[in-house]
């Protein structure tokens with residue numbers, strides 16, 4: 001078997017990670033996916049009639065691709081709602097579905113917004129436990145409206161990412177919960193729906209950002225959803241100001257804090273907010289509509305700066321991510337810097353804040369030919385590069 005071929009009980013699935021990188025040795029599934037697939041295979045009459053399934057945080061699509069293949073093999077019919085926060089994950093699932101054949105007669109698949117609660121009852125809810133347990137709990141609580149006593153609720157997780165607190169939280173939000181024995185360092189999680197529970201959901205949360213005098217709202221999977229990041233704080237203290245009619249991008253915007261600050265300091269600027277997290281873009285939109293009601297703003301749920309025109313931007317502000325979904329990676333930051341160079345007008349500036357050990361200074365100098373240290377703390381640096 002190659003690194004991209006997953007052997008399932010009903011045949012091989014070809015699965016790639018996204019974004020595709022040369023010499024990427026990581027696989028697009030893990031042992032928890034394998035356990036879930038084997039479990040689903042062993043369910044008698046899974047496709048007895050038309051079944052409605054919600055698949056949550058299926059990172060590269062192993063579960064979704066398996067369910068579609070199983071429906072075809074077993075002559076069943078399945079409608080799958082796929083819920084994921086990440087646009088990159090959505091791209092991966094779509095591409096892996098396409099790579100494993102198309103059959104619309106047995107299976108309909110749609111992507112559903114994770115800030116909304118679907119209005120149907122599911123027969124099966126399958127999930128991969130996300131790293132952010134607050135996000136998991138938020139979605140599980142909202143999905144109660146789509147569960148009944150007969151909903152089959154099963155999740156998969158690597159043991160190292162499955163603390164006992166997740167199980168007790170499931171007991172309180174969904175109902176009685178048990179786990180399988182561990183296999184290949186993964187476990188399955190089973191919950192029975194208890195309709196009499198009344199869990200309270202704290203999301204979206206709000207907190208006040210004294211530095212810019214506004215309160216920001218945060219969906220459960222937004223970076224810094226409970227307090228301001230210390231790197232962001234350093235950038236807010238040295239933000240560029242101008243009365244010119246600039247176009248400013250808050251790249252990797254999270255809740256939009258950097259863009260809101262830029263709008264305050266640049267009263268004639270138009271703002272663009274970009275993030276690949278659906279909950280980030282939704283939060284930024286709510287915050288901007290409340291804090292900047294009269295300003296011209298655009299929101300892009302996008303990978304880095306995809307969709308922003310070349311040579312169209314005066315200023316890009318960014319606190320880059322140093323991981324893509326669960327995997328630690330410097331590639332995303334590098335991609336953001338390269339795309340910033342393309343989108344900036346001549347004379348336009350990229351300002352970034354980052355952990356000093358990441359060496360962004362060297363990368364920016366290589367790309368832009370210049371990188372000026374604007375400010376630093378013991379942990380973070382703010383660097384500015386100008387497009388010549």
Ligand SMILES: C[S@@+](CC[C@H](N)C(=O)[O-])C[C@H]1O[C@@H](n2cnc3c(N)ncnc32)[C@H](O)[C@@H]1O
Pocket residue numbers: 088223224229232251252253254255256257258274275276277280302303304305318319320321322323324325332
């Ligand atoms: C360090 S956080 C910064 C958030 C916000 N600007 C702040 O300072 O609080 C990085 C952000 O990058 C986003 N992100 C990760 N990968 C991305 C990608 N490929 N394209 C766009 N945004 C991405 C994450 O969703 C996250 O919101």
